[in-house]
Amino acid sequence: MYDSLAGKVAMITGAANGIGLSAAQCLASAGARLVLSDIDEAAGKKILTQFHEFGLDAHFVRCDVTDGQSVQALINFTLERYDRIDCAVNNAGIEHPHTKLADLDDDDFDRVIAVNLKGVYLCLKHELKAMLRQGFGVIVNTASLAGLGGAPALGGYAASKHGVMGLTRTAALEYARRGIRVNAVCPSFTNTDMVKRMVASDPRLGQRLNNASPMKRMGEPDEVARAIAWLCSDESSYVNGQGLALDGGISAW
Numbered sequence: 001m002y003d004s005l006a007g008k009v010a011m012i013t014g015a016a017n018g019i020g021l022s023a024a025q026c027l028a029s030a031g032a033r034l035v036l037s038d039i040d041e042a043a044g045k046k047i048l049t050q051f052h053e054f055g056l057d058a059h060f061v062r063c064d065v066t067d068g069q070s071v072q073a074l075i076n077f078t079l080e081r082y083d084r085i086d087c088a089v090n091n092a093g094i095e096h097p098h099t100k101l102a103d104l105d106d107d108d109f110d111r112v113i114a115v116n117l118k119g120v121y122l123c124l125k126h127e128l129k130a131m132l133r134q135g136f137g138v139i140v141n142t143a144s145l146a147g148l149g150g151a152p153a154l155g156g157y158a159a160s161k162h163g164v165m166g167l168t169r170t171a172a173l174e175y176a177r178r179g180i181r182v183n184a185v186c187p188s189f190t191n192t193d194m195v196k197r198m199v200a201s202d203p204r205l206g207q208r209l210n211n212a213s214p215m216k217r218m219g220e221p222d223e224v225a226r227a228i229a230w231l232c233s234d235e236s237s238y239v240n241g242q243g244l245a246l247d248g249g250i251s252a253w
Ligand SMILES: NC(=O)c1ccc[n+]([C@@H]2O[C@H](COP(=O)([O-])OP(=O)(O)OC[C@H]3O[C@@H](n4cnc5c(N)ncnc54)[C@H](O)[C@@H]3O)[C@@H](O)[C@H]2O)c1
Pocket: 013, 014, 015, 016, 017, 018, 019, 020, 037, 038, 039, 040, 063, 064, 065, 066, 091, 092, 093, 094, 095, 115, 116, 119, 142, 143, 144, 145, 186, 187, 188, 189, 190, 191, 192, 193, 194, 195
């Protein structure tokens, strides 16, 4: 699947868990060379050991996406090691407690904006500079269905993901003529630790999340990962500036 990814250099943030880890596995199985990054160094190094046991070409760099210097160091590492960045997957993200806007804690709002929105902005900015120098590249941001519409009890999160869509569409328009494509994936609830944390705080929520989908189940991380790999590949060569909903049909309502 996605033969064009063989030998490509792909950088992924938030790669130690969930959707980022699945994306890394999917890109690796298509033959891409990987620079994995995450703020969770212990989990990242464990994943890297497993990748090396399978003979995969991969590195791990600890990166906090809220810190511009940390992001710059990740880009520098990739360029020093491989001399190019073919694909960048800006996936690192966090949630805040389920609560309506009037009760949302200001610090929780700030944290979500810092990681989900400013983090993607910083990654995009440094990746675009590198891709403009080389004259090619593909970027995939992990937004959310909450970046395409309202998300009750997740207002700060929805604001951050709408911001990611704004950055995605703008970057796509600004750099389409420079050989760079920028898209986003927009998953609905997906079966990762992020959702497990939400459900742990409200046991009835799990069933509600399953029922929200016409398919009566959540998405699985590899279902998002395959879309990320497709958007990274030449098979999606005319797709640009899009937010691809991966929601079992929720947005068809
Ligand atoms: N799971 C869902 O239902 C769902 C739905 C839509 C969108 N998303 C988005 O998908 C992305 C991945 O989420 P997930 O569900 O795999 O969550 P997850 O919690 O399983 O994984 C997120 C990863 O991001 C890392 N991370 C957190 N803060 C970071 C920082 N400051 N710098 C670098 N890395 C950091 C974490 O250590 C973790 O490894 C996020 O952007 C999330 O908003 C998730």
